[in-house]
Amino acid sequence: MIEFKGVTKRYGAKTAVDAVTFAVRPGRVTGFLGPNGAGKSTSLRVLLGLDHATSGEALIAGKRYRDLTFPLRTVGALLDGAGPVPDRRGADHLAWIARSNRIPRSRVGEVLEAVGLTDAARQRTGRYSLGMRQRLGIATALLGDPEVLILDEPVNGLDPDGIRWIRSFLRGYAGRGRTVLLSSHLMTEMADTADDVVVIANGRIVADGALADITEGHPSLEDAFFALTGAASKQVWS
Amino acid sequence: MSVLTAAIGAELSKIKSSRIVRLVTGVVLGLHLLIGAANLGDTTTAVRNIGADGLIEIFAGERVLAGEALVDLLIASSLQIVVMFLPVVAAVIAGQEFLQGQLAQSVLSVPRRGILVTAKAVALVLYIGVVAVLVEAISSAYLYASVQDWNPGLVYAAGTLAEQARLLALAVLVSLVSFAITTLARSTLIGVVVSVLLMALTMTQVLARTVPSVDALLPVSAGRNLVLDAADADLSSGPVRAAVVLVAWAVVSTLVAGVVLSRRDAR
Numbered sequence: 001m002i003e004f005k006g007v008t009k010r011y012g013a014k015t016a017v018d019a020v021t022f023a024v025r026p027g028r029v030t031g032f033l034g035p036n037g038a039g040k041s042t043s044l045r046v047l048l049g050l051d052h053a054t055s056g057e058a059l060i061a062g063k064r065y066r067d068l069t070f071p072l073r074t075v076g077a078l079l080d081g082a083g084p085v086p087d088r089r090g091a092d093h094l095a096w097i098a099r100s101n102r103i104p105r106s107r108v109g110e111v112l113e114a115v116g117l118t119d120a121a122r123q124r125t126g127r128y129s130l131g132m133r134q135r136l137g138i139a140t141a142l143l144g145d146p147e148v149l150i151l152d153e154p155v156n157g158l159d160p161d162g163i164r165w166i167r168s169f170l171r172g173y174a175g176r177g178r179t180v181l182l183s184s185h186l187m188t189e190m191a192d193t194a195d196d197v198v199v200i201a202n203g204r205i206v207a208d209g210a211l212a213d214i215t216e217g218h219p220s221l222e223d224a225f226f227a228l229t230g231a232a233s234k235q236v237w238s
Numbered sequence: 239m240s241v242l243t244a245a246i247g248a249e250l251s252k253i254k255s256s257r258i259v260r261l262v263t264g265v266v267l268g269l270h271l272l273i274g275a276a277n278l279g280d281t282t283t284a285v286r287n288i289g290a291d292g293l294i295e296i297f298a299g300e301r302v303l304a305g306e307a308l309v310d311l312l313i314a315s316s317l318q319i320v321v322m323f324l325p326v327v328a329a330v331i332a333g334q335e336f337l338q339g340q341l342a343q344s345v346l347s348v349p350r351r352g353i354l355v356t357a358k359a360v361a362l363v364l365y366i367g368v369v370a371v372l373v374e375a376i377s378s379a380y381l382y383a384s385v386q387d388w389n390p391g392l393v394y395a396a397g398t399l400a401e402q403a404r405l406l407a408l409a410v411l412v413s414l415v416s417f418a419i420t421t422l423a424r425s426t427l428i429g430v431v432v433s434v435l436l437m438a439l440t441m442t443q444v445l446a447r448t449v450p451s452v453d454a455l456l457p458v459s460a461g462r463n464l465v466l467d468a469a470d471a472d473l474s475s476g477p478v479r480a481a482v483v484l485v486a487w488a489v490v491s492t493l494v495a496g497v498v499l500s501r502r503d504a505r
């Protein structure tokens with residue numbers, strides 16, 4: 001269970017996220033949707049204790065992220081601003097992370113296998129392609145076999161095979177009663193993956209509910225998205 | 239506690255699995271080996287020519303007590319490497335955190351930033367400590383090669399080991415200062431530049447000649463005051479004051495780095 005309670009984040013004069021409040025339930029895939037610059041990454045960074053909220057709080061299982069002991073065993077996260085150092089080997093990158101949370105070393109091989117990076121384990125991550133880096137990020141999130149998965153734009157850089165794999169993987173993950181929150185600025189990919197959606201535009205939540213309810217009265221999720229975020233999207237695209 | 243020990247282990251893994259850190263460490267040790275080898279002949283000749291009066295001529299025209307002079311030489315040979323290069327190694331280690339969002343991953347893994355910075359400082363002390371011991375061991379091996387026919391016990395005499403211990407403390411403390419500055423500046427380059435400037439201020443003796451009381455407050459000068467002998471070098475303070483200054487620099491700069499890292503967003 002993830003709860004945002006009135007989270008506001010300002011960077012100087014810029015309000016990136018404004019009184020964001022919503023909850024994410026276990027056993028479902030929740031899509032966090034919004035156009036570029038809407039405040040998705042910022043919300044997730046606050047949730048994960050990377051950025052300090054200007055006001056409000058975000059909790060996971062009733063606790064702030066930083067109050068979790070060995071947090072990677074409860075929460076797995078993929079963020080675009082949290083990559084591996086290029087001169088380290090992929091397996092070594094996972095190894096130090098595992099060690100920091102007393103996760104058995106054997107998990108490193110398991111998650112590499114799960115994301116299809118076994119052959120690249122001994123390569124330095126500076127040599128990885130965009131998609132391989134993304135896979136390594138997903139492997140990192142899975143390392144602690146967490147109850148809660150938080151993925152910021154997980155399909156970025158993935159090929160069609162990778163996209164199909166992550167979709168069915170996430171559906172299976174939520175199917176086992178776990179919590180999955182994933183952000184995206186692409187509607188089409190959410191239509192087949194998410195049970196619930198939370199839509200953010202200009203730092204504010206504009207819709208929150210079951211996918212079916214949000215799309216009701218619109219020909220597609222994409223139409224619903226443009227209707228909900230219209231003003232914000234025009235700013236970006238016009 | 240187990241959170242802290244796990245974090246220290248992870249920081250050590252990071253240091254050991256970084257190619258650039260290994261490379262820089264290897265270069266520093268290699269350089270020290272080369273300089274030692276280059277001086278070995280001269281020192282051995284000087285030892286062979288120690289007179290019945292027990293005086294040695296290491297620098298032309300200066301005849302001094304052999305035992306003391308050789309230990310001074312031993313410390314001086316390690317000192318230059320320790321002061322010039324270990325802070326650079328520390329800056330490279332600390333600067334890794336600001337590449338490619340490594341810091342965000344570190345904070346995800348260890349969200350309590352006080353624990354994170356403590357773990358980093360401890361891991362740095364351990365790693366730099368090992369490198370410094372290797373530097374000292376190399377210096378000792380060369381000295382041993384020079385004095386084996388005269389007085390091999392000199393290398394592991396209690397007085398010699400005490401000086402080595404002080405040098406080890408110095409190595410760790412100046413490296414911590416460099417680590418903290420790099421963390422504050424979020425850049426290896428700035429960490430290296432500031433370390434080199436601090437060293438240059440001390441080595442050129444600009445302040446020591448003009449305002450010695452200010453010079454005594456600089457970290458590298460304090461290190462020099464701590465390990466060198468007042469009889470052979472111009473020092474700007476006694477050893478106790480020097481130890482206090484050096485420890486204060488390491489502790490205060492690390493604390494400030496910790497506080498700043500805690501307050502800033504992790505990027």
Ligand SMILES: Nc1ncnc2c1ncn2[C@@H]1O[C@H](COP(=O)(O)OP(=O)(O)OP(=O)(O)O)[C@@H](O)[C@H]1O
Pocket residue numbers: 011014015016034035036037038039040041042043184185
């Ligand atoms: N460190 C920062 N300093 C200043 N402004 C920032 C900072 N980080 C984000 N912002 C601003 O906050 C707003 C929200 O950014 P955020 O990255 O959260 O958007 P997003 O929804 O993740 O967008 P995208 O789909 O492009 O990833 C943007 O206007 C951005 O310019």
Ligand SMILES: [Mg+2]
Pocket residue numbers: 040041042152
């Ligand atoms: Mg984003």
